[in-house]
Amino acid sequence: MNFKKQMAIVEGLFFVNGDEGTSIEDIKLILEINDEKKIVEVINALIEKYQKDDSCGLEIQNFAKTKYRMITKKENVEFYTKLSNIKTETKLSTASIETLSIIAYKGPITRAAVENIRGVNCDAIFYKLKTRNLITNVGKSDEVGKPSLYKVTDSFLKYFNLKSLDDLPKIEDESKNEKDIFGR
């Protein structure tokens, strides 16, 4: 099978899998190729093709390191939102984002530890985030009562368009922060 044919099949696979995303493992299975490097080449060629072609309305989003998703080009979103049947995802509240960022930076973490940082009960927010599959239970802590530990999921990375948690901005060191809050 030549390279172009492989591109075409992967392109179709991205379309078929849609929102759920396609992993390199999926492509290995479909193309019956075990060489990850070759697969990445095919994907990158596709990404480049989409980028270069101004008459193409789609792009490939890479998230969670080895997962890819076909989406409409972001610059065109205003046109699509004219459609009344577009079900836009409800944006997360500030409180949810705060909770998520704590879990992203400090996970695996217990709910009590998150609550301690935020100074608020996070019961309902945890429930919502679990329902949206943005966080997941990854076992029990050794603390008294064996509370559950949580971390963020691949859906979290997809939602915030991140390749991995390494993409998160670094939290500044404390001494600088201290000045920032209290030195004004």
Next chain:
Amino acid sequence: MSNLKERWNQVELENFTGPLDLLLQMIKDKQVSILEINLLELSNQYLEYIKKIADKDIELASEYLVMAAYFLELKSKFLIPKEEVLVDGDYEEDQRKELLNRLLEYHKIKEVTEFFKEQQIESLKGLSKAKSIIKITRIDDEKLPLAPNNINLDKFSKIFLRAIEKSKFRTVETNILTTTEVSPEEIANEIKKHLIKHSIDKIKLEDLIEQKDFSLRMLVATFMAVLDLASKKLINIFQEGDDIIVENISKGE
């Protein structure tokens, strides 16, 4: 000060994600170091807001109340004459440090939420479609590790509901709590014996539940026992019209 107070009165608490958020904003607006904060004044401000929102959202208010109480505790500790707390001389400093640390920790998180908000807005611009359904994977009945399902689950649950309804009328003492422990194993044994003793080949599940003491109190255990017996191939469960039939297939061991 009066200016600040005026400003604070316009602040809606809904704009804050929690008491620490509000505290952080207060400190920023006052442009003072946390080490110079008048805790009593801060507590008073807090209480004012709490009064304002208590009618609207008591749960929200309670979070802030906890924080206000924390300030008051801190303040009262600071008011204790130094000589008397010599044994615990560092306590005051420790408390301040703890609050400071909590605030710093929280502030760090606050600083990055902007990043997430921006990423969210950007990310929501790319629309994608749901995964296409190509084929529904069908596994041959023979390959299933389970017995073929010949029971309509809706009907199955309805039968249980009906049994519960019936037992409600039969039992007078529904408000008496008994704490007899029942185990599905025991009940499974009893069901087995019952079927053998009365040489029952087939019986409606509904009727079985109503036999003896297999009812209400032990409904869950009975339910599990029936499933357990079925999995051990001692009984067979199948559907006949609107009824679920339990068939005794044990060889009378």
